[in-house]
Structure formats: structure tokens, C-alpha cells
Amino acid sequence: MRCFYFILLSLLFSTPAIAMDSYADIVEKVMPSVVNISTEREIIDSEENDVDNLMVEPQLDGRESLGSGFFIRNDGYILTNYHIIDGAKSIEVITHNSKNYKATIIGIDKPSDLAVLKIEAKKEEKFQAVIFGDVDDTRIGDRVLTFGNPYGLGISVSEGIISAKSRNIGLGEQHYIQTDAAINQGNSGGPMFNLEGEVIGVNTAIFSIKGASGVGFALPANIANWVSSQLTDGGKVHRGWLGLSVSYGIDQYTDKSGFMVTEISEESNAYKEGIRVGDIIIAYNDKTADDINEFRVFTETMEPSQALRLKTLSFGEEIRHLVRIQEMPAAALKDITNKALIEHNKYYHQDLDKNVFYISELSIAVKEANPRGLMIVKIERKSPLYGKGIKNGDVILEADRSDIYSVENLLESIRNATSDEIRPVALLIQSIDNTFYVNVEAVPEND
Numbered sequence: 001m002r003c004f005y006f007i008l009l010s011l012l013f014s015t016p017a018i019a020m021d022s023y024a025d026i027v028e029k030v031m032p033s034v035v036n037i038s039t040e041r042e043i044i045d046s047e048e049n050d051v052d053n054l055m056v057e058p059q060l061d062g063r064e065s066l067g068s069g070f071f072i073r074n075d076g077y078i079l080t081n082y083h084i085i086d087g088a089k090s091i092e093v094i095t096h097n098s099k100n101y102k103a104t105i106i107g108i109d110k111p112s113d114l115a116v117l118k119i120e121a122k123k124e125e126k127f128q129a130v131i132f133g134d135v136d137d138t139r140i141g142d143r144v145l146t147f148g149n150p151y152g153l154g155i156s157v158s159e160g161i162i163s164a165k166s167r168n169i170g171l172g173e174q175h176y177i178q179t180d181a182a183i184n185q186g187n188s189g190g191p192m193f194n195l196e197g198e199v200i201g202v203n204t205a206i207f208s209i210k211g212a213s214g215v216g217f218a219l220p221a222n223i224a225n226w227v228s229s230q231l232t233d234g235g236k237v238h239r240g241w242l243g244l245s246v247s248y249g250i251d252q253y254t255d256k257s258g259f260m261v262t263e264i265s266e267e268s269n270a271y272k273e274g275i276r277v278g279d280i281i282i283a284y285n286d287k288t289a290d291d292i293n294e295f296r297v298f299t300e301t302m303e304p305s306q307a308l309r310l311k312t313l314s315f316g317e318e319i320r321h322l323v324r325i326q327e328m329p330a331a332a333l334k335d336i337t338n339k340a341l342i343e344h345n346k347y348y349h350q351d352l353d354k355n356v357f358y359i360s361e362l363s364i365a366v367k368e369a370n371p372r373g374l375m376i377v378k379i380e381r382k383s384p385l386y387g388k389g390i391k392n393g394d395v396i397l398e399a400d401r402s403d404i405y406s407v408e409n410l411l412e413s414i415r416n417a418t419s420d421e422i423r424p425v426a427l428l429i430q431s432i433d434n435t436f437y438v439n440v441e442a443v444p445e446n447d
């Protein structure tokens with residue numbers, strides 16, 4: 001009897017090791033969906049970098065660029081990376097059974113670095129299209145298979161795990177799946193499969209030393225599926241536009257957290273609805289405002305004229321809004337991404353020795369910026385701004401929701417906060433990456 005109970009307890013509490021001796025069945029199932037892509041284009045000379053960002057494809061015979069892709073429809077539509085076919089004079093697709101086809105571009109989408117191609121095949125020919133999976137159903141640690149054409153060797157497969165699910169790697173506003181599966185030059189545009197044989201990502205970027213195998217990144221399938229469907233149907237992607245930028249913030253009146261509105265277009269329905277810079281979004285369509293990337297994807301994938309319910313805090317007052325989503329203007333995404341960089345460079349390269357003022361209450365040196373704000377030229381270690389992600393070249397745009405145009409303007413806000421009782425001053429900071437609020441406790445002038 002004791003032996004019986006011992007065996008029963010062992011079965012209940014032991015954790016069996018999940019092992020898979022071979023991926024051959026999965027690979028055999030999905031391999032017909034994967035293709036090699038060869039493009040002919042003029043080569044533009046560029047300086048060699050020690051660290052690669054996008055997977056620059058190997059150049060063969062002086063004019064060849066190699067990458068990967070996969071069928072998204074059985075009538076010959078293929079999804080790949082835009083940077084593979086950018087500037088191509090001709091595109092050739094090679095299937096898993098070594099058949100060659102000429103391909104034409106159906107549509108491109110630069111923000112997601114995706115493109116849809118269509119091969120010139122006979123009407124009766126059918127191809128194996130992939131099935132897109134839901135990235136939201138995956139977990140960090142799940143096993144994945146990545147396919148591609150590394151170094152022009154032909155279709156290859158690598159195995160690894162999902163290392164992270166939402167990485168911002170500095171390539172625009174997109175977030176990526178990170179994996180340790182071997183991804184090399186030539187894998188661009190190739191699919192990342194889960195063990196169910198569903199595509200959960202598109203191989204897009206690597207961090208590596210001089211092209212060696214390193215950390216790989218894939219665009220999530222949820223975005224890839226949405227983009228490719230629009231490109232296939234109409235050759236263009238229509239994105240929803242709320243017309244505002246946000247960063248994580250805390251309402252100084254209620255201590256509730258959410259998304260701080262840092263920029264808003266006066267042409268947007270959100271502005272016409274009364275939303276302003278400094279307001280805190282605490283919920284949208286009954287979702288808690290706790291993940292900015294999820295919020296960005298949610299609004300961008302909404303159809304124009306759809307209604308978005310927002311709950312905001314404005315000076316501590318809770319307000320409910322109903323905002324009609326607009327179609328994103330053609331240049332809006334690029335403007336949002338580059339504005340901070342343009343403004344930073346505009347100010348940062350000026351002569352910093354002229355008209356510099358020292359603000360003892362914040363232990364910083366500043367100079368007036370154009371058209372508004374004070375550019376920080378030095379932060380001392382004793383400054384309440386030190387260690388908060390603020391650096392030289394950043395610009396103070398607001399203090400306690402008031403625009404800053406001069407040193408006197410900022411000092412007035414600081415003295416109002418420290419005259420009766422010391423309270424934090426909310427500063428709106430514009431950096432090279434984004435615009436955000438930070439609460440600081442200024443030191444009274446007499447201290």
C-alpha cells in the first residue's frame with residue numbers, strides 16, 4: 001500500500017520534462033510556404049558599421065540582394081520586408097522546390113517595413129499559404145522556428161525561444177518579438193513559426209557584431225497580418241489617427257497613473273473634443289491605460305470614423321470623451337517619429353556659451369530655445385533632475401501646465417511652488433526620443 005501511495009504522489013507532484021526530439025514534421029508541413037527572394041538593384045556605397053541594425057543583405061556579383069518571404073495567399077501573394085525590395089530593378093522568387101518566378105510589387109508600407117509581392121504563375125498553380133497566429137497567445141519562453149535564406153545558402157530553419165515580446169529597438173515606433181533563434185543576413189522577411197505551425201512574426205532585424213549571429217527581432221504577426229491584408233486588397237495601409245502623443249505619467253492632483261498627453265494636433269478630433277497637453281488618459285474603451293504600445297496599436301488599427309471612448313483626468317477632474325478616429329495623414333507618422341530629433345539637433349548645435357543662465361533652485365544651467373522653452377546645457381549631480389533620464393540638450397517646455405518662454409517664466413513657477421509650502425513642480429521635458437512630464441522638488445531660493 002505504501003508503495004502505491006508513493007507512486008501516486010510521484011505522479012501528482014512530479015513535473016515531466018517537455019522534450020521534442022525532432023521538428024521535422026512541423027518543418028515539412030510549413031516549408032512549402034517559405035520562399036527565397038533575389039533582387040537586382042544598384043549598389044550604393046556606405047561606410048561599414050561594427051553593429052548591424054536592419055539585416056543588410058549580402059551582395060553577390062556586385063548587384064544581387066538576397067532575402068526571404070512567405071506565401072500569404074494560394075494564388076501567389078508573398079509577404080516580405082520592404083528593405084529587401086527597396087530600389088529593386090527586378091525581383092525573382094525561388095520556391096522550396098527550386099522553381100523560379102518573376103515577381104511584381106503590389107504594395108509597400110515603410111512604417112512596418114513590409115511589402116507584398118505577386119509572382120507571375122500559371123492560373124492553375126496553387127501555393128501553400130501560411131496561417132497567422134495570435135501573438136497575444138504566446139508567452140516568453142515558448143519555442144519558435146525561424147525560416148530564411150542566410151547568406152544566400154537557401155531556405156534554412158533555426159530553433160529557439162521567445163526571449164521578449166515587446167521590444168522597442170529604436171526602429172520607429174514598432175515593437176518586436178525578441179528571440180535567440182539564429183537569425184542572420186538573408187533572413188529578412190522570413191517567417192517565425194510557433195510549434196503549431198502558425199506564423200507569429202516576420203524576421204526583421206538583428207543586433208550583432210559585423211553580421212555574426214546575435215539577438216534577432218521579428219515584427220509581431222498581428223501587425224503583419226493587418227498590414228498585409230490592406231496591401232493585398234488595395235496596395236496601401238490606412239491607419240487610424242488620434243492626433244496625439246503620450247508618455248507614462250501620474251496626475252499630480254489624484255496620484256492616478258496613465259498616459260500623459262505630451263503633444264496634440266489642433267486638427268485632430270481629440271483636440272476638438274477638449275483634450276489638451278498635460279491631461280492623463282486613464283482608460284480607453286474600458287481598457288486600463290497601462291501599456292503605451294498596446295494603446296498605439298489599438299488606435300492605429302481602428303477604422304476611420306470609429307468611436308474611441310476615453311476617460312481622462314484634467315487638473316484632477318475626471319472627464320469622459322467620445323472621439324471619432326480619423327485616417328492618419330500621410331506624413332503624420334514620420335513627423336511624430338522625427339520631430340524630437342529635428343528639434344534636438346536644431347538647438348543642441350548652437351553655441352552654448354552665450355546667454356546661459358544658472359538656476360540655483362534646480363542646480364541646472366539653461367539657455368532660451370526657439371520657439372519656446374529652455375534648453376538644458378548642464379545638470380549638476382545635486383540637481384533634482386539628475387538621474388531622471390534628463391540630459392544636456394533636452395528642453396523644458398512647461399512648468400505646472402504653463403508654457404515656458406524665459407528664465408523668469410520658469411523661476412516664477414518654481415517660486416509659486418516653494419513660497420508657502422514646498423510642493424513638486426511638474427515639468428514637461430522634450431528629449432531626443434519623446435516628450436514627458438517629471439515632478440521635481442525645487443530648493444527654495446534661501447536654502
